[in-house]
Amino acid sequence: MSGQTNHEMSTIxxxxxxxxxxWRAADASAGEGWVVPGIANLHSHAFQRxxxxxxxxxxxxxxxxxxxxxxxxxxxxxxxxxxxxAVAAQLYVEMLEAGYTTVCEFHYLHHSPQGKPYDDPxxxxxxxxxxxxxxxIRLTLLPVLYMSGGxxxxxxxxxxxxxxxxxxxxxxxxxxxxxxxxxxxxxGCAFHSxxxxxxDTMRAVVAALPGGMPVHIxxxxxxxxVQDCMALRNARPVEWLLENVDVDSRWTLVHATHxxxxxxxxxxxxxxxxxxxPTTEANLGDGLFPLRExxxxxxxxxxxxxxxxxxxxxxxxxxxxxxxxxxxxxxxxAVSESSPSVGETLLRGVIASSAxxxxxxxxxxxxxxxxxxxxLAGASRDDIVDRWIFSGNRNLxxxxxxxxxxxxxxxxxxxxxxxAARYRATMRTLLA
Amino acid sequence: MSGQTNHEMSTIxxxxxxxxxxWRAADASAGEGWVVPGIANLHSHAFQRxxxxxxxxxxxxxxxxxxxxxxxxxxxxxxxxxxxxAVAAQLYVEMLEAGYTTVCEFHYLHHSPQGKPYDDPxxxxxxxxxxxxxxxIRLTLLPVLYMSGGxxxxxxxxxxxxxxxxxxxxxxxxxxxxxxxxxxxxxGCAFHSxxxxxxDTMRAVVAALPGGMPVHIxxxxxxxxVQDCMALRNARPVEWLLENVDVDSRWTLVHATHxxxxxxxxxxxxxxxxxxxPTTEANLGDGLFPLRExxxxxxxxxxxxxxxxxxxxxxxxxxxxxxxxxxxxxxxxAVSESSPSVGETLLRGVIASSAxxxxxxxxxxxxxxxxxxxxLAGASRDDIVDRWIFSGNRNLxxxxxxxxxxxxxxxxxxxxxxxAARYRATMRTLLA
Numbered sequence: 058m059s060g061q062t063n064h065e066m067s068t069i070x071x072x073x074x075x076x077x078x079x080w081r082a083a084d085a086s087a088g089e090g091w092v093v094p095g096i097a098n099l100h101s102h103a104f105q106r107x108x109x110x111x112x113x114x115x116x117x118x119x120x121x122x123x124x125x126x127x128x129x130x131x132x133x134x135x136x137x138x139x140x141x142x143a144v145a146a147q148l149y150v151e152m153l154e155a156g157y158t159t160v161c162e163f164h165y166l167h168h169s170p171q172g173k174p175y176d177d178p179x180x181x182x183x184x185x186x187x188x189x190x191x192x193x194i195r196l197t198l199l200p201v202l203y204m205s206g207g208x209x210x211x212x213x214x215x216x217x218x219x220x221x222x223x224x225x226x227x228x229x230x231x232x233x234x235x236x237x238x239x240x241x242x243x244x245g246c247a248f249h250s251x252x253x254x255x256x257d258t259m260r261a262v263v264a265a266l267p268g269g270m271p272v273h274i275x276x277x278x279x280x281x282x283v284q285d286c287m288a289l290r291n292a293r294p295v296e297w298l299l300e301n302v303d304v305d306s307r308w309t310l311v312h313a314t315h316x317x318x319x320x321x322x323x324x325x326x327x328x329x330x331x332x333x334x335p336t337t338e339a340n341l342g343d344g345l346f347p348l349r350e351x352x353x354x355x356x357x358x359x360x361x362x363x364x365x366x367x368x369x370x371x372x373x374x375x376x377x378x379x380x381x382x383x384x385x386x387x388x389x390x391a392v393s394e395s396s397p398s399v400g401e402t403l404l405r406g407v408i409a410s411s412a413x414x415x416x417x418x419x420x421x422x423x424x425x426x427x428x429x430x431x432x433l434a435g436a437s438r439d440d441i442v443d444r445w446i447f448s449g450n451r452n453l454x455x456x457x458x459x460x461x462x463x464x465x466x467x468x469x470x471x472x473x474x475x476x477a478a479r480y481r482a483t484m485r486t487l488l489a
Numbered sequence: 490m491s492g493q494t495n496h497e498m499s500t501i502x503x504x505x506x507x508x509x510x511x512w513r514a515a516d517a518s519a520g521e522g523w524v525v526p527g528i529a530n531l532h533s534h535a536f537q538r539x540x541x542x543x544x545x546x547x548x549x550x551x552x553x554x555x556x557x558x559x560x561x562x563x564x565x566x567x568x569x570x571x572x573x574x575a576v577a578a579q580l581y582v583e584m585l586e587a588g589y590t591t592v593c594e595f596h597y598l599h600h601s602p603q604g605k606p607y608d609d610p611x612x613x614x615x616x617x618x619x620x621x622x623x624x625x626i627r628l629t630l631l632p633v634l635y636m637s638g639g640x641x642x643x644x645x646x647x648x649x650x651x652x653x654x655x656x657x658x659x660x661x662x663x664x665x666x667x668x669x670x671x672x673x674x675x676x677g678c679a680f681h682s683x684x685x686x687x688x689d690t691m692r693a694v695v696a697a698l699p700g701g702m703p704v705h706i707x708x709x710x711x712x713x714x715v716q717d718c719m720a721l722r723n724a725r726p727v728e729w730l731l732e733n734v735d736v737d738s739r740w741t742l743v744h745a746t747h748x749x750x751x752x753x754x755x756x757x758x759x760x761x762x763x764x765x766x767p768t769t770e771a772n773l774g775d776g777l778f779p780l781r782e783x784x785x786x787x788x789x790x791x792x793x794x795x796x797x798x799x800x801x802x803x804x805x806x807x808x809x810x811x812x813x814x815x816x817x818x819x820x821x822x823a824v825s826e827s828s829p830s831v832g833e834t835l836l837r838g839v840i841a842s843s844a845x846x847x848x849x850x851x852x853x854x855x856x857x858x859x860x861x862x863x864x865l866a867g868a869s870r871d872d873i874v875d876r877w878i879f880s881g882n883r884n885l886x887x888x889x890x891x892x893x894x895x896x897x898x899x900x901x902x903x904x905x906x907x908x909a910a911r912y913r914a915t916m917r918t919l920l921a
Contacts, residue, residue, distance in 0.1 A: 110864070110880030111872055113810075113821060115829040120821040147863055151881065280818065339811035340879070342818045369882040376808070378545075379771035383812065386712065386774045389545065389552040397547040431579055431909045432542065435916035440543055447772070448542030449583065450801040450884070477863045484867035 072438070074423070077405045080438055086463075087425050090455055091433065091441050093404065095158025095422030096370045097411040099332035100273070100311050100361025103145035103185060104166055107487055108132045109366045122279050122341045129364075130216040134170045138184040140483050141166065145188035147480035150470040151368040153194055156454045158422040159415050160194055161332075161361070163247050163273060163311070165201035165220040167230070172218030178226070179233050186234075186242060191472065193464035195422070197415045198234060199247035199273050202227045202262060208252045208289035220249070224258055228265060235267070240460055243416035245271035251286060251294050260302060271307055271416045273332070274298070277320075278312035278343050295320040304329050309414045311361065314344045321347055325356030330410040335377040337363035345380045349390050352406075359410040374403045374446050400443035425456035427468070504870070506855070509837045512870055518895075519857050522887055523865065523873050525836065527590025527854030528802045529843040531764035532705070532743050532793025535577035535617060536598055539919055540564045541798045554711050554773045561796075562648040566602045570616040572915050573598065577620035579912035582902040583800040585626055588886045590854040591847050592626055593764075593793070595679050595705060595743070597633035597652040599662070604650030610658070611665050618666075618674060623904065625896035627854070629847045630666060631679035631705050634659045634694060640684045640721035652681070656690055660697060667699070673892055675848035677703035683718060683726050692734060703739055703848045705764070706730070709752075710744035710775050727752040736761050741846045743793065746776045753779050757788030762842040767809040769795035777812045781822050784838075791842040806835045806878050832875035857888035859900070 074083035074092040083092040112128045136144075145162075152160055166181050168174050177183065182198060189196035203220040206213050213221045222230065234244045246266055248254045251274075254262075263272065277283060277294045286294045295316055298304060306328035313324060313331045324331060333346050341364070351358065360373040367373065378399055381390040389399050396402040412418035426433065426441070432448040433441065445453055457465035464470060506515035506524040515524045544560045568576075577594075584592055598613050600606050609615065614630060621628035635652040638645050645653045654662065666676045678698055680686045683706070686694075695704065709715060709726045718726045727748055730736060738760035745756060745763045756763060765778050773796070783790065792805040799805065810831055813822040821831050828834040844850035858865065858873070864880045865873065877885055889897035896902060 110832075110876035110878070113831040113875040113879045114871075115821045115824040115831075119819065121819050125820055151863075151883070155882065336811075339808075339815050340820070342814035342820050344818060345815060365881070366879055367882055372804075372882055376771075376811075379768075379808075380815065382774035383771050383777060383815075386776060387551065387553050388557055388772070388774050389547045392547040399545040399547075400542075429909075429913075431583075431912050434913040435920040437920075439546075443545040444542030446542070447545045447798055449797070450587065450799055450804055450882070451583070452882070477861075480863050481861075481866040488867040488869075 075404070075442060077408050089428035090425035091428055092423050092425050093442070093445070094408050095420065095424055095457065095459065096156050096407055097159040097161070097359055097415050098152055098157040098362050099161050099309060099330070099359040099414050100334055100363050101148070101160050101162050102364065103148050103162060103188070104133060104136050104141055105129065106148040106365040107144045107484060109364070122343065123281070125341055133166060133219070134216065135487050136166055138175070138180045140487060141181055142184035142188050143479045143483035145185050146191050146476045148365060148368065149188055149192040149194045150473050150476050152362070153192060153457050153459070153465050153470055154454060154468060154473070155369045155371070155452060156424040156457065157362075157370060158195060158420070158424065158457060158459045159197065159411070159417055160189070161197040161199055161245070161273065161309075161415055163199050163201060165203050165249060167200070167222065168219040170219055172221065179230060182230070182234055186237060189241065191476065192470065193459050193462055195241045195415070195417055195420070195459060197243045197245050197271065197417070199245040199271070200227065200230050200234065201247040201249050203249040203253045204255065204258065205253055208285045210255060224262060228262070243271075245273060245416060247273040250275040250282070251297065252282065256301060263302060269307065271309060271414060273309040273311060275311045276313055277315045278338070280315060283315050293317065293320065295324060299323045299327060306413045312338065312343065314338060314346055316347055318350060321350050321356070322354050325351060325354035328357065330357040330359055330414045332359055332361045332414065333377060334361040334363035335373050335380060336367035339376065339380070340364065340366045345384055348377065348381050349385075352391060352393070357410040357413065359407050359414055369452075370407070371446050374400075374407070378403065398439065398443050400446040403446065404442050421461070422459050424454055426453040427455040507836070507874060509840050521860035522857035523860055524855050524857050525874070525877070526840050527852065527856055527889065527891065528588050528839055529591040529593070529791060529847050530584055530589040530794050531593050531741060531762070531791040531846050532766055532795050533580070533592050533594050534796065535580050535594060535620070536565060536568050536573055537561065538580040538797040539576045539916060541796070554775065555713070557773055565598060565651070566648065567919050568598055570607070570612045572919060573613055574616035574620050575911045575915035577617050578623050578908045580797060580800065581620055581624040581626045582905050582908050584794070585624060585889050585891075585897050585902055586886060586900060586905070587801045587803070587884060588856040588889065589794075589802060590627060590852070590856070590889060590891050591629065591843070591849055592621070593629040593631055593677070593705065593847055595631050595633060597635050597681060599632070599654065600651040602651055604653065611662060614662070614666055618669060621673065623908065624902065625673075625891050625894055627673045627847070627849055627852070627891060629675045629677050629703065629849070631677040631703070632659065632662050632666065633679040633681050635681040635685045636687065636690065637685055640717045642687060656694060660694070675703075677705060677848060679705040682707040682714070683729065684714065688733060695734060701739065703741060703846060705741040705743060707743045708745055709747045710770070712747060715747050725749065725752065727756060731755045731759060738845045744770065744775065746770060746778055748779055750782060753782050753788070754786050757783060757786035760789065762789040762791055762846040764791055764793045764846065765809060766793040766795035767805050767812060768799035771808065771812070772796065772798045777816055780809065780813050781817075784823060784825070789842040789845065791839050791846055801884075802839070803878050806832070806839070810835065830871065830875050832878040835878065836874050853893070854891045856886055858885040859887040
């Protein structure tokens with residue numbers, strides 16, 4: 058009898074692994090920690106890590122997304138494969154230590170600054186792949202097709218030239234990269250935006266992609282983009298996409314900030330995922346995604362660190378909810394009858410979209426939260442996720458396991474010092 | 490000649506201390522770090538640290554500030570001097586490690602849960618004082634006068650009873666506490682809100698205070714409060730205060746979220762400080778302070794961690810700016826011709842208000858940022874403050890010095906483990 062009681066208690070005590078369907082027994086290595094699934098970062102421009110905090114200075118009395126983009130273009134012109142590798146490795150260490158186990162790289166820095174392909178046309182892609190390998194993070198590499206500088210089909214500007222491909226060159230790049238796909242590397246396809254890819258081309262490329270390949274696109278981030286699309290295509294961006302392309306669960310729409318109620322419903326019904334980037338969308342003054350309406354419509358969504366001014370699923374999720382609270386002057390927006398906890402509702406959303414958006418399904422990647430952290434003291438299972446996301450600023454991540462390998466222990470990536478040293482040296486070069 | 494060059498370079502290299510008027514030579518102990526002044530936290534309710542992350546669960550389909558307050562009242566009923574001391578000490582360690590060197594405690598948990606004064610009527614105040622002494626943070630203790638439960642003068646509810654004083658009892662408490670004031674302890678006075686203190690009483694208490702004593706008040710946080718004030722006093726809260734009380738630079742108005750342009754101007758002209766609490770105001774769905782208009786009017790302001798769902802000047806300052814960007818869809822709002830960097834403009838604001846709001850003037854408290862941090866790699870002096878506030882989530886604070894004593898080294902408070910162990914034990918008791 059006492060044996061049975063002990064056995065039951067031990068089982069209960071071991072239920073330290075949160076999953077979207079309930080608490081499960083965790084691997085013994087979790088110890089006193091609490092375990093959550095690894096988080097997918099659905100939208101990243103690795104090179105922008107190097108300019109984080111360097112565009113918070115007035116350049117124009119009307120500073121906006123568009124003046125920020127000028128700063129970003131100047132920065133983008135500085136990178137070569139070696140410096141991109143160093144910056145991405147530092148970024149991926151920061152992501153892993155924050156609890157991201159997969160990153161989707163929306164990668165458009167393809168060629169030399171003058172727009173000439175490198176001898177290996179995949180050289181910049183390989184820099185990102187190498188950075189992911191160095192650090193152990195899963196990578197969904199999304200080479201970006203970028204063909205024109207506006208809805209009117211104008212040519213790329215000098216600063217955009219290193220982003221550009223014709224369709225054949227782009228498909229060859231995809232094919233080349235697919236040869237390297239493996240347990241931790243998945244290849245997808247990205248269109249920079251509606252304005253950067255002609256409508257017919259977009260449809261032709263989608264038709265040529267291997268079945269099931271993820272497709273990502275920037276869309277409806279800025280009001281100016283909505284206005285240009287209305288003027289040239291007589292439809293709003295999301296409206297146009299849903300009417301003219303076969304959008305399904307392979308698709309991830311990045312930002313989708315400016316939506317009509319019909320567009321919100323339409324995305325949800327299409328099965329596509331929205332990659333919301335709350336810290337970047339706030340930093341750039343984009344606006345707020347209509348989260349409550351989208352959840353009510355049953356839409357799929359995840360988060361992205363995008364411009365890297367924050368590298369933390371906690372800050373993304375917290376401020377996704379807080380933005381809604383500020384706009385509505387109510388609390389506890391991301392909840393439902395079946396999920397009254399905001400933190401659990403948000404974490405369920407992120408986990409549910411992960412396989413479609415990244416291409417990695419059924420991973421056993423986990424993040425262990427420090428069971429000794431003051432923020433979790435005395436917590437019941439009902440509180441753990443809320444306290445992780447809504448209780449202070451210390452990083453609670455103590456261990457991260459990707460593809461069965463422990464890459465973070467005691468909160469620190471196993472190679473953080475060497476990678477940071479190379480990053481510092483690279484930054485001195487970039488900023489010299 | 491080479492000697493002179495070396496001397497000049499050495500002087501330049503040592504200018505690692507940011508001040509509102511420019512870079513200065515830092516103490517040699519800064520080493521490779523970058524030094525900024527210690528930050529004052531203008532608004533804290535220490536006991537709420539223990540409930541951070543535990544009110545993010547739907548209790549009502551119309552969750553708002555007011556349903557949150559019910560949760561908070563239930564929590565407030567649990568504390569005694571011993572548990573308050575343990576929670577406050579943990580909180581103050583977190584504040585110091587985040588770069589706060591002074592905290593203003595807006596303290597209303599005066600009596601036993603039944604409303605009976607403790608044998609020592611200052612017992613709860615002394616718990617806070619002891620926590621500050623244990624940790625080394627400067628404390629501006631603001632005992633709160635709380636007399637009625639609404640603008641109509643209704644009695645305190647059962648849950649509010651432990652907050653209450655009559656005027657004589659309150660002034661005796663102030664007098665008692667002033668005996669302990671010293672280098673790191675300053676005593677101020679707080680009125681909970683306009684609804685909690687009758688108008689005549691407020692004027693009488695202000696008249697009885699020692700000259701120069703800081704006075705803090707919660708005001709215009711919620712629309713419901715503005716409506717009640719309009720109904721009962723025929724004026725908006727800030728409008729009423731400015732017309733009926735001699736508001737000057739001794740005053741700190743906490744929140745002041747809902748303002749007309751005239752009220753915004755009026756506060757700025759009065760010389761009062763606004764304590765903005767961006768993370769709490771977002772968590773509670775309060776709304777956004779009109780920062781741009783207030784800066785244009787030359788108003789004084791600082792930040793507070795308030796409900797402790799975040800303990801970080803970086804997150805407060807970052808989201809103070811981001812809220813404005815989301816509302817205006819522009820970037821770089823907190824800037825001026827003389828201060829084009831957002832981070833420096835924000836840091837100047839926080840430093841400039843500190844002495845009036847806290848009562849501590851001319852301190853030499855400093856925070857050292859880790860010069861080896863990846864986030865600061867390759868930075869020039871122009872970038873340091875922006876990068877600290879707008880570049881990622883790792884805490885860059887490596888050392889904190891208060892009143893000449895180093896209380897944080899290598900990012901860790903000297904007594905963090907023992908204080909955290911006592912906090913964990915206390916939390917298990919509070920939540921049992």
